[in-house]
Amino acid sequence: MSREQEILNQLKEGVIEYEGDMVIEAANAALAEGIDAEKAIFDGLVAGIEEIGRLYELEEIFVPEMLLAADAMYAGLNILKPHMKKKDGGKKGSVIMGVVQGDVHDIGKNIVKMMFDVAGFEVHDLGRDVPLDQFIEEQLNTNSDLVCLSAMMTTTMVGMPEIIKKLKDKNPNVKIMIGGAPVNENLASQWGADGYAKDANNALKDAINMVSSLRNM
Amino acid sequence: MNAKERILNQLAGKEVDRPACYSGMGNVTTAGLEQFGYKFAKVHSDAKMMADTAASSHKLFGYECAIVPYDLCLEAEAIGCVMNPYEQVDQLLYPTIKEKVIHSDEELETFPIPENVASKGRVPMVCEAIKLLQNDIGSEAAIGSYVLGPFTLAGQLMDLNELFKLSFKSQDRVNAMLDRVSNVTIDIAKALHAAGADYICIREMGATTDVLSPKVFRNVIFPHLKKVQEALTAVNCPTILHICGGTNKIMNILNDVGCNAISIETKNDLAKSREDIGNEPLIFGNIDAYNILVNGSPADVEKATLAALELSCDSVWPSCDIWPTAPIENLKAMVETVDKYGAEKWVRKNR
Numbered sequence: 001m002s003r004e005q006e007i008l009n010q011l012k013e014g015v016i017e018y019e020g021d022m023v024i025e026a027a028n029a030a031l032a033e034g035i036d037a038e039k040a041i042f043d044g045l046v047a048g049i050e051e052i053g054r055l056y057e058l059e060e061i062f063v064p065e066m067l068l069a070a071d072a073m074y075a076g077l078n079i080l081k082p083h084m085k086k087k088d089g090g091k092k093g094s095v096i097m098g099v100v101q102g103d104v105h106d107i108g109k110n111i112v113k114m115m116f117d118v119a120g121f122e123v124h125d126l127g128r129d130v131p132l133d134q135f136i137e138e139q140l141n142t143n144s145d146l147v148c149l150s151a152m153m154t155t156t157m158v159g160m161p162e163i164i165k166k167l168k169d170k171n172p173n174v175k176i177m178i179g180g181a182p183v184n185e186n187l188a189s190q191w192g193a194d195g196y197a198k199d200a201n202n203a204l205k206d207a208i209n210m211v212s213s214l215r216n217m
Numbered sequence: 218m219n220a221k222e223r224i225l226n227q228l229a230g231k232e233v234d235r236p237a238c239y240s241g242m243g244n245v246t247t248a249g250l251e252q253f254g255y256k257f258a259k260v261h262s263d264a265k266m267m268a269d270t271a272a273s274s275h276k277l278f279g280y281e282c283a284i285v286p287y288d289l290c291l292e293a294e295a296i297g298c299v300m301n302p303y304e305q306v307d308q309l310l311y312p313t314i315k316e317k318v319i320h321s322d323e324e325l326e327t328f329p330i331p332e333n334v335a336s337k338g339r340v341p342m343v344c345e346a347i348k349l350l351q352n353d354i355g356s357e358a359a360i361g362s363y364v365l366g367p368f369t370l371a372g373q374l375m376d377l378n379e380l381f382k383l384s385f386k387s388q389d390r391v392n393a394m395l396d397r398v399s400n401v402t403i404d405i406a407k408a409l410h411a412a413g414a415d416y417i418c419i420r421e422m423g424a425t426t427d428v429l430s431p432k433v434f435r436n437v438i439f440p441h442l443k444k445v446q447e448a449l450t451a452v453n454c455p456t457i458l459h460i461c462g463g464t465n466k467i468m469n470i471l472n473d474v475g476c477n478a479i480s481i482e483t484k485n486d487l488a489k490s491r492e493d494i495g496n497e498p499l500i501f502g503n504i505d506a507y508n509i510l511v512n513g514s515p516a517d518v519e520k521a522t523l524a525a526l527e528l529s530c531d532s533v534w535p536s537c538d539i540w541p542t543a544p545i546e547n548l549k550a551m552v553e554t555v556d557k558y559g560a561e562k563w564v565r566k567n568r
Contacts, residue, residue, distance in 0.1 A: 063428040064385035067378055102303065102310035107378060107428075129313060131306075154507040154540055155311050162308070181427065181462070182507065 004035055011044025011076055016051050018068035023076040030080065037083035045076050046118055053201055063107060070114050077118060084120075092119060093211035094144040098126035098135060100159045105152035108180060112148065112197070115204040132163050139167055139174060145211045148203065149193075151180040161191040168192065175210040179203060220281035221415070224359040227499065227532065228416060228455035228477045235559035236532045238522075238552045239282035241361055241418025241457045241480060241501075243538035247309075248545050249273030257541070258304040261288050261312055264342045268349035275358045278548040279556075282359045285346045286339070287538075288312040289420075292365060292405050293373040295338035296330055309541060319375035322383060325394045328374070334401050335408035344412035351413040362414040363459075364406045366421025367399040367441040374398070377423075384429065384437050391437055399441040403448040410454040418457045419445060419476065425462030427484075434467050442474045450475075457501060461537060468493045482536035487528040496568065499531045504551060506535040510543045515550035522554040526562035533559075 001009075007030050014023035023045070030040040052069045055061045097113055099106045106128040116123050124142050126134055139147060147167055151157035157180060164176050178188050179197040188196035194210060197203035218226075218234050227233045249270045250257060260266040267285050274280040290300040290312050299316040319328045331337055343362070350360045365373070371394060372380050384391050406417045424438040442458065449456050458471055459480035468490045471479050478499035481490065485503065502525060504510060509521045525533050533555050539548070560566070 062426075062430045062433070064381040064430075064433065067382050068385065071382075101306070102313060104313050105377070107381070110378070129315075154537055158507075158540060158542075159308060159310075184508075186508075 003033065007033065007035060008040065008044040008047070011040060012048040012051070014076070015045055015048025015069050015073045018065070018072050020072045020075040023072045024079065027076040027079040031083060036085075037080045038085065041077065041080050041084070041118065045073050045080070049073055049114070049118065057201075066111060067107070070111065073114065073118070081117075092121050092208065093146060093214075094122040094124065094142060095146040095148060095207065096124045096126065096135065096138050096142065096144045097148040097150070098130035099128035099150045099152070100156050100163065101129055101131050102159065103151050103153055103156035104128050105180075106150070108152070108200070109148075109150040111200045112150070112179070112203045115200045116207065119204055119208070121207070132159070132166060135163050136166055136170060139171060143171075144174070145214050146175045146177060146207055148197075148207075149176065149178045151178075151183065154182045157182050157187070160193070164192045173214065175214060177203065177206060177210070219356075220275075220358050221356065224281060224532075225415060225455070228457075230477075236526060236530065236555060236563055237281050238533045238555035238559075239280060239359065239361070240284060240534050240539070241363055241416065241459060242284065242420065242535070243287040243363075244274050244280065244284055244535070245270045245287050245541055246274065246277065246539075246543060246545065246548070247541045248277055250541070252277075257309050258302045258306075258312075261286065261302055262339060262342065264345035264349060267343070267346040268353065271346065272350055272353050274548075275354050278545050279552045280358070280548070281552075282361050283350050283354060284361045284363070285350065286343050286362070289365060290314055290373075291339055291343060292334075292370050292401055295334050295340050295405065296374065296401060298373065311538075314373045317374055317376070322375075322379055322390075325375075325383075325390055330397060330401060335404045340405055340408055344408055347409060347412040347414050355413070359415045360413060361416050361418065362406075362409040363418035363420050364402050364409070364445075366419050366424065366438070367395045367402050367445065368438050369421050369423035370402060371395060371398050372423045381428070384433055388433075388437055392440065395437070395441045396444075399444050402445050406445070406449055406454070407452060410449070410452060414454075416455040416457060416477075417449060418459055418480065420459050422459070422461040425460050426464060426466045427462040431466045431470065435470055439470050439474065446475050465489050465493070472498050478531070480534050487530070491529055496529070496565065500529065501532045501534040502530050502536065504533060504535045506537045506539045506543075510535060510547050510551070511540050513547065515546050518547045518550040519554045522551050523558060523562060526555070526559060527564065529564040531563075531565060 010026035175194045177195040178193045185196045195206045271283040298314045301315040302312045303310040456476040457478045458476040463484040472494040481502040
């Protein structure tokens with residue numbers, strides 16, 4: 001096995017085994033030995049997260065394990081990302097994310113954020129319990145392509161229709177995706193969202209499609 | 218047999234005429250609030266306002282119960298967290314906890330819990346609301362209350378990400394912490410019962426198998442739920458265990474907790490649940506509290522109610538807190554369907 005393959009494997013295994021130290025060591029080695037940062041991210045860290053995603057879908061691992069894997073991944077991403085070569089302006093697209101006001105559950109949103117981070121999106125994370133006005137202001141300030149709204153409870157997702165309407169009023173071209181346990185496809189279409197994400201994997205795929213279609217306009 | 222007798226007898230394992238139509242989770246309608254001209258943010262801190270609006274569910278649409286409180290912050294506040302009732306906001310928002318008391322995982326074993334926690338925060342006020350309700354409608358309707366399960370409560374006291382990770386990596390430490398936290402759950406539940414609550418719903422939604430493995434559930438969640446059930450059973454307080462999300466993988470464990478009944482939501486496959494735990498245990502559920510009760514038509518509600526009965530629910534409960542804008546005609550449809558068809562559709566009787 002080549003040295004490069006060894007390092008990529010170590011990055012991947014470090015994520016799968018929740019071993020942050022292993023990932024850090026491999027990320028530093030990658031830089032020291034001249035491996036392309038983007039390759040290290042995609043063939044190392046992302047490969048690890050994809051395996052984690054697969055195990056999660058099979059219900060062999062659950063949220064705590066995902067969080068531990070995310071920690072390990074970010075340990076490596078923080079080292080490698082600054083060394084990514086900028087091309088095509090460097091980013092895939094920009095996205096605003098937040099959990100709607102009245103809701104403090106952000107684990108799902110954070111997992112989706114991780115997928116966007118690692119895929120090269122510029123992410124503006126507003127956190128949780130985010131007032132309506134803050135979403136509007138952030139969209140106007142950053143001119144983001146996509147806004148992702150998240151809610152964990154039926155009692156807070158009901159705030160989404162108003163956010164969607166106000167965002168579209170200010171900028172008809174912005175794409176809006178919603179997600180969270182009580183949300184479903186019917187509600188998304190009823191409320192005027194452009195997409196509904198069942199989970200983080202789907203959120204990323206849909207986001208890439210949405211942003212591409214925006215670029216082609 | 219009136220509603221009160223029906224509910225209490227069923228929970229005690231005695232014969233009743235039909236399934237009841239009630240809840241163990243929050244339900245207050247905007248119709249009820251408007252009747253009194255109360256603002257939602259204010260009712261959480263005033264016993265009379267809370268009791269008036271809770272009773273309105275029974276008075277406006279015949280719900281067989283009245284439940285207080287409406288928010289999920291009672292215990293965390295009593296421990297010392299700060300609640301945000303969103304008074305400055307236009308739209309209807311339930312209060313949340315905005316300041317936690319565990320700031321790092323070093324504090325897990327040592328964070329302070331006040332003495333006489335049941336005398337702190339709004340617990341005495343909710344107890345007062347329960348007394349007012351018993352005086353008002355307590356001879357006809359059951360007066361219920363709820364507490365969070367220890368794990369869900371812990372998730373309000375500390376960073377939830379940290380709690381999840383520790384529940385996988387450091388189970389001993391989490392169990393030690395939950396052992397302390399469960400004492401708070403027990404003390405507050407006992408106070409609510411002593412004030413007159415006819416039953417307590419234990420809500421452990423933070424531990425659904427949508428997020429935690431069944432193994433972690435068995436090792437970290439189950440022992441403390443069992444401890445709470447045993448403490449309440451010892452004072453003759455009926456308990457119902459409610460967990461949101463897909464709970465089929467843990468139905469056996471939920472049954473082992475030993476509460477008087479298990480409440481489930483729409484993501485639970487009832488047929489599979491019965492296969493797993495049999496026909497003896499009481500299962501309550503599972504009308505979709507938003508898509509059906511708020512967004513549906515009365516015909517949709519009737520259909521969903523009949524379905525719940527036909528799938529073997531022993532009493533008809535909503536899947537969660539009912540969002541306050543639920544139309545009264547929908548809620549009436551649910552209650553009337555159970556009244557009209559409950560006896561004939563009751564699977565337990567027809568077996």
